[in-house]
Amino acid sequence: MMSRIDDERYSFLAFARNHVFVTLFGIVAPVLLFACFIGYPIVYTIYLSFFEWNGMAPTKTFVGLANYSYMFGDKYFYISLENNLKWLVVSLAFPVVLGFLIAYAMRVRAVYFPTLLRTAIFFPVTMSLVAVGLMFLLILNPIFGAFDTVLRALGLGFLVSEWFGDYRIAIYTLAFVGGWAFTGLPMIFYFAGIGDVPKETFDAARIEGAGHLRMMLRVALPQLRSVTAVVVMLTLFESLKAFDLIAVMTKGAPFGRTNVLGYLVYLESFWNSRFGYGATVSVAILVLSIAIATLMLGTVFRGAFDV
Template identity: 70%
Template sequence: MSELLQTRQPSLFEFARAHVLATIFGVVMPLVVFAVFVGYPIVYTVVLSLYEWNGMTPTKTFVGLANYQYMLQDRYFYTALFNNLKWLAVTLVFPVCLGLVIAYGLRAKILPFPTLVRTVIFFPVTMSLISVGLMFLLILNPLFGAFDTLLQSIGLGGLVMEWFGDYRIALYTLTVVSGWAFTGMPMIFYFAGLGDVPKDTFDAARIEGAGHARMLIQVAVPQLRPVTAVVVMLTIFESLRAFDLIAVMTKGAPFGTTNVLGYLVYLESFWNSRFGYGAALSVAILAVSVGLATLVTRTLMKGAFDV
């Protein structure tokens, strides 16, 4: 309002008195929604993880840290945890790097028909992962699948594998399918980010005779650090959320080797009626997300937004 007032930052109380409606509906209301739908459920989950509960009875039995002790001896927990981390690693390499390269190719006008490319690669982002999963169940089907047929017809029949049946590769099949559906996301972010990089930066590099590979790695990547920070965050949470593809494609099979933490929470809680242990696994997901997010904030994001 008046410039005089802005010399001193008003206190929250002063602000609330001057802007009653904005305070109620603009600050208090969203914080209440946060408290009810995020804060309370998290506290509830943490507390429940100290109990044993079958989900039906009104009484819950306090068991202390027993659920966590069990977790640390649970083979399925470790498989699931490492699967989440593998999922994250594959996602950071395949869709994220490819998304960056495609975005660069579009901005540098190496790729013809940019609108077509963007539309086609972004399209799977709008598909539900259930649809994506069903689609690749058809394509990778061992009897009638197009992929195996294609490999055989170009003389690579030797590469045909049990894409979902082989416990050594089933998880990677899932991560690649997930990457196929995700690539459009980093592409859009990097495409927008590259649009904001000052033209001079590229001009200078070009005059020095840099090729596309050098421009991408030495000019674009450092300039895109804030975008990368956001994309990596997004990828972390997307990888820890992995659930839908597993539910529709493998249900954790073969032998639980494609379980991820998110799916294990669901199995233990809603199928095995071990809600306390399910809650403990939820806490593990939370801990891993917070840990990874902190790591990213401390490294990638450090100074990335000080512009």
């Protein structure tokens, strides 16, 4: 294309003159849509976080930083934040690590029926979390649930717990159910990624006498940095978005112990009609996700997205 990148006069306007169609429909239109449906909502959320508003009344009351100071003293905010972090840890440990191990096992044919299993593990990724939640409500039911029956049959009856009733484990139950539905995604990414790693590097390592552990850690993983970066980012945002399962399975019970930030926003805004405070928690989520993303891209995954 005629692009005068070599020219000092080259500017966006010069480009626009030469490429009217591309500029209009390829740049201006999407940027406008972004401004209306993504940019404006973000700005509005920040604006709203300085007000008190019940969502209906025509007037909003300016309260300055009151919502923020309330948030930092709000017990439920801290519980939710902690739950999001627990969720993130479980998601990184269970679906991501397991997804990698499964992908590796399938690549080295350490498992039978890899195609069937890959389909089975990926399938929950396509399920709505409402369906997944409902399903595990039945399976983890304290009286009629299949899971407890299996545990008892395996002689592990002492592990049987109130999966949703016990406030100490309820959030982990939810995170593991989420992990069950999420594992397929890291697995697919790693499966494709390992397929792109030059096979010769594995052969060479094997001839040098490396075992599977060494090959995973020293041969496969270092060559999968960009895949890991994508997967970890996806996991991160997935954990911060956690909402559906909670809405279906616990609604924050017991005693708000399974609240996460996303659900707190929904509760405060649409049930308690405290839109200002809901917006404040939204801002917290936003800051948190941008901060973590920037931190990770700047350190662990520096350069992983360079094309």
